[in-house]
Amino acid sequence: MFWNLLKKELREVLTVSSVVVVVVVSFVYGFIGRTVGSVEKEISKKPLVAVVNLDKEGFGKAIEQSVGNFADVVYMGENIDDGLKKLQDNGGTALLVIDESFTRSIQSGEKGKIKVLWMLRGLGIADTISSTVFERFCKNVEDQVRMSLMTEYGVENPQLVMNPVEKVDATFFNKKTFDGLSPSQLLNLTSSQTTMTSVVMMMLIIMAGTTVISSMGLEKENKTLETLMTMPVKRSYIVFSKILAATIAGLVMAGIYMVGFNFYMKSFTISSTASLGLTLNTWDYVLVGISLFSALLCGIGMSMFLGIISKDFKTAQTMTFPLTALAIFSMLVTMFKDFSSLSMPLKVIIFAIPFTHPMLSIRNLLFGKSLFVIYGCIYNIVLSVILISLITRIFNSDRLIVGVSLRKAKRQVT
Amino acid sequence: MKTIQVDNLKKNYGSFQALKGITFEIEQGEIFGLIGPNGAGKTTTLRIICTLLRPDAGSVRVFGHDLLTEPHEIRKVISYLPEDAGAYKELTGIEYLRFIARFFAKDEKHFNQMVERGVQIAGLSDRLRTKVSTYSKGMTRRLLIARALMVNPKLAVLDEPTSGLDVLNAREVRNTIKEFVQNGGTVLLSSHNMLEVEFLCDRIALINNGEIVKTGTPKGLKEEFGLSNVEEVFTEVIRCSGTC
Numbered sequence: 001m002f003w004n005l006l007k008k009e010l011r012e013v014l015t016v017s018s019v020v021v022v023v024v025v026s027f028v029y030g031f032i033g034r035t036v037g038s039v040e041k042e043i044s045k046k047p048l049v050a051v052v053n054l055d056k057e058g059f060g061k062a063i064e065q066s067v068g069n070f071a072d073v074v075y076m077g078e079n080i081d082d083g084l085k086k087l088q089d090n091g092g093t094a095l096l097v098i099d100e101s102f103t104r105s106i107q108s109g110e111k112g113k114i115k116v117l118w119m120l121r122g123l124g125i126a127d128t129i130s131s132t133v134f135e136r137f138c139k140n141v142e143d144q145v146r147m148s149l150m151t152e153y154g155v156e157n158p159q160l161v162m163n164p165v166e167k168v169d170a171t172f173f174n175k176k177t178f179d180g181l182s183p184s185q186l187l188n189l190t191s192s193q194t195t196m197t198s199v200v201m202m203m204l205i206i207m208a209g210t211t212v213i214s215s216m217g218l219e220k221e222n223k224t225l226e227t228l229m230t231m232p233v234k235r236s237y238i239v240f241s242k243i244l245a246a247t248i249a250g251l252v253m254a255g256i257y258m259v260g261f262n263f264y265m266k267s268f269t270i271s272s273t274a275s276l277g278l279t280l281n282t283w284d285y286v287l288v289g290i291s292l293f294s295a296l297l298c299g300i301g302m303s304m305f306l307g308i309i310s311k312d313f314k315t316a317q318t319m320t321f322p323l324t325a326l327a328i329f330s331m332l333v334t335m336f337k338d339f340s341s342l343s344m345p346l347k348v349i350i351f352a353i354p355f356t357h358p359m360l361s362i363r364n365l366l367f368g369k370s371l372f373v374i375y376g377c378i379y380n381i382v383l384s385v386i387l388i389s390l391i392t393r394i395f396n397s398d399r400l401i402v403g404v405s406l407r408k409a410k411r412q413v414t
Numbered sequence: 415m416k417t418i419q420v421d422n423l424k425k426n427y428g429s430f431q432a433l434k435g436i437t438f439e440i441e442q443g444e445i446f447g448l449i450g451p452n453g454a455g456k457t458t459t460l461r462i463i464c465t466l467l468r469p470d471a472g473s474v475r476v477f478g479h480d481l482l483t484e485p486h487e488i489r490k491v492i493s494y495l496p497e498d499a500g501a502y503k504e505l506t507g508i509e510y511l512r513f514i515a516r517f518f519a520k521d522e523k524h525f526n527q528m529v530e531r532g533v534q535i536a537g538l539s540d541r542l543r544t545k546v547s548t549y550s551k552g553m554t555r556r557l558l559i560a561r562a563l564m565v566n567p568k569l570a571v572l573d574e575p576t577s578g579l580d581v582l583n584a585r586e587v588r589n590t591i592k593e594f595v596q597n598g599g600t601v602l603l604s605s606h607n608m609l610e611v612e613f614l615c616d617r618i619a620l621i622n623n624g625e626i627v628k629t630g631t632p633k634g635l636k637e638e639f640g641l642s643n644v645e646e647v648f649t650e651v652i653r654c655s656g657t658c
Contacts, residue, residue, distance in 0.1 A: 222500030230464045230494040231517045232486060398467040402427060 021321040031329070047130040048092035050075035050083035057103035059112060059148070063141055067096070070137035087119060093130040094118050096138075106145060111166040114141070120173040120183045122338020123190055123363060131183040138167055174367040190278070190366060197288070198331045198359040200257045204296060205327040205355055208250040209303040210320045212242070216307025217316025226401065235395040239304070239388060246300045247293065254292060284365040287373050291358040294380030298354035299323065301387030308394055330355045338363075339372075354380045415442045416475075417569055417600045418463060423472035425458050425624075432458045434624040435472065440602060440617075442568075445595055447611045448604040449648060450621035456604035457497065459621070460573050463602065464494040477568060490518075493567035495558055497574040497604075500546075507542035507549070507557050508533070511564065518565040532564030535590055552583040559587050563594050570594060572603040576610060588614055608645035618644070620651045627651055 049071040053060050067073055071093075075086035080097060087095050099105070099113035106112040116138060118131050142165045149161050169182040178186055219225035228238060280288075303323060310316035330353045333346070339360060342350060350356050357376030364372045394400055418440040425433040433455045440446040448456045461467040463474055465485040474481035476488045501510045511532040512525075519525035533542060536557050546554065555578070562570055575591065576584035584607075591614060595601055605611050611618055612632045620628040628635065628651045635647045 222503075223496040223498065224500060224502055226466060226496050227494065227499060229466055230489055230492065231514070232489040233517055234486075398461075401461060401466050 047134045050087040050095045052083045052097045054100035055102035059103040115168045118171040122341035124337035128183040194363040202327045205299045209323040212303035213307040217313040221312045236392045250296045278366040291361040295354045297384040419475040444616045445601040447615035447618040454621045455624040491568040493562040494571045495562040503547035532560045536560035612644045
C-alpha cells in the first residue's frame with residue numbers, strides 16, 4: 001500500500017520538467033563554484049609588478065629585495081616610463097615608485113613616500129584580487145620599516161614609528177587615472193550604484209516572469225486563452241498586450257524598487273562617484289531606462305514562451321526556475337568579473353543573456369562606454385522582436401492547444 | 415443556407431489519427447449535436463471549426479468562409495464555449511461580460527445592448543457585481559453561456575454545455591440554447607447526455623474513432639433502429655460500428 005502511494009507521489013513530484021530545472025540550476029551553481037575556485041587560485045598567485053626605485057639607500061634597497069617574495073617583478077629600474085611600458089606589455093597589476101628621498105625622509109623623522117599606480121582591468125570583485133594581494137605587500141613594507149625604526153631608534157618618535165610610510169595611490173582604469181584611489185576604493189564607490197540596478201533587475205525578472213508564466217498556466221488551465229483565441233481579435237494583439245502589460249507593471253515596480261533601494265544604499269555610501277568626475281547625464285539615464293525596458297521585454301517574452309510550453313498551472317510554476325537561475329547567473333557573474341576581463345566564450349554567453357545589459361549599464365555609462373549599452377539595447381530589442389514573433393507564430397498555429405513540438409507546421413491558420 | 419460545410423476532415427496528433435475524414439453539413443437555424451464516446455474526436459472537430467486547430471486534410475467552410483484562408487471572418491460570426499472553461503477570476507461577472515462585448519460591439523449602443531442581453535441570459539442578478547472567483551460551477555457556466563450567446567453569434571459552438579451542472583442549472587442552460595435558436599441562431603454542440611441530445615438537437619451525428627458513423631434526426635434514427643431512445647441507438651451504432 002505504502003509503496004503504491006510512494007510511487008504515485010514520486011511520479012507527481014519528479015517530472016521531467018522539474019528534473020531539467022534542477023539540472024539547469026546545478027549548472028549555474030557549478031559555474032559559480034568554478035569561478036570562486038579560480039578566485040582562490042588568483043589569491044595564491046603572485047601579482048605581476050614593476051618597481052621603480054629612485055631611492056638607492058637603506059629602506060629602498062630593502063623593499064627591492066623583499067618585493068620578489070610577494071610579486072613577480074617584470075621591471076626593476078629607475079625609469080617610470082620604461083616600467084609602465086613593461087607593466088602594460090605584461091598585463092601587470094601595479095607600478096611601485098619608491099621616492100628618491102624615501103630613506104632620508106624616514107631617517108630625518110618624516111614620512112617616506114611611495115606611489116602605487118594600479119592597472120585595473122575590470123570592476124568585478126575578482127578583477128581586484130591581484131591588487132589586493134599587492135596591497136598586502138605595501139602593508140608589509142610599512143611593517144618592515146616600522147620594525148627597523150623600532151630596532152634602531154626605539155620609540156623616540158612614536159607617531160613616525162606607527163605610521164612611517166605615506167602611500168599615494170592612483171588607479172588607471174578605462175583610459176582614465178583616478179588619483180588618490182586604490183582599486184578596492186574605486187570598486188566600493190562604483191559598486192553602490194551598479195549593485196542597485198543588478199538587484200532591481202534580478203528581482204524584476206523573478207517577479208514579472210513568475211507572474212507571466214503563472215498567468216499563462218492559469219489561462220491554459222481555465223481555457224480562457226482558448227476562448228480568447230476564437231474572438232475576432234488579432235492574435236498578435238493578444239501576445240503584445242500581454243507582454244506590454246507585464247512590462248509596464250515591471251517598470252512601475254522597478255521605479256518603486258529603485259526609490260526604496262536608493263535610500264537603502266545611501267545609508268552605506270560615504271561619498272558619491274560624482275567626486276571622481278563619474279556622473280550620469282539625462283541621456284545616460286534614458287539609456288538605462290531603455291536597457292531596463294528592453295531586458296524586461298525579453299524576460300517577459302521568455303516567460304511567456306515558458307508559459308506556453310507548460311501544460312498547466314503546476315508545470316508553469318516549475319518553469320519559473322530556469323528564468324530565475326538565468327537572472328541570478330547574470331547578476332553573480334557580472335558582480336564577480338568585469339565584462340571586459342571575461343574569456344571570449346563567457347563574454348558571448350553573458351552578452352547573450354538580456355538581463356546582463358541593464359545590470360552593466362550604469363557601470364559602463366559611468367566610464368563612458370555608452371556604445372556597449374547601446375549595443376546591448378539593440379540586441380535586447382532584436383531578441384524581444386524575435387521572441388514576440390515566435391510567440392505570435394505559436395499563437396497562430398495550433399501548438400498552443402496541442403503543445404509545442406519541433407515538427408514543422410505544414411498548414412497554418414492565421 | 416449552409417452554416418457549416420465540413421468535407422473529409424482529417425487531423426492527426428503525432429501518429430494518432432483523431433479524425434479520419436469526417437463530412438457533415440449544418441443548416442441555418444439548426445441545433446446539430448456531435449455525439450460520441452470519450453476520445454471519439456468531438457472536441458477536435460469543434461476546435462477546428464472554431465479556428466483553434468488546423469486540419470491536416472479536408473476543408474471547412476463556415477457561412478461560406480474558408481477556415482484556412484479566412485479564419486478572422488469566421489471568428490466574427492461564431493462564439494465558442496469550451497468544456498470546463500473558466501472566466502477571469504479577478505474580474506466581476508459584469509466586467510467579464512463587458513470585456514467580451516468590446517470585441518464584438520460596433521458602437522456604444524450595440525455594446526450596451528450586448529451587455530444587457532448577457533445580464534439577462536446569465537440571470538445572476540446582484541452576483542454579477544462580485545468576482546468570478548466567488549462563483550459556484552453552475553454560476554460560472556451560466557456566465558459563460560451568457561458570454562457566448564449575448565454577442566448574438568450566427569453560430570454558437572458549445573462543447574458539453576451542461577457538463578457538471580445540476581438538474582436545474584442544466585435545464586436552464588438548455589432552455590437558453592433553445593431560445594437562442596428560436597431567435598435565428600445556429601448551434602453546434604457536443605454532448606454525452608443523451609436526454610439532452612434528444613431534447614435539444616434537430617439532427618445528430620454519431621462519431622466514433624474519428625469517423626462519423628451515423629447522421630440523422632433523433633426521431634429518424636430511433637425509427638431506423640426500432641429503438642425507443644437515442645441512448646439505445648447510440649449504444650447500438652457504436653457497438654456495431656464498422657461491423658454491422
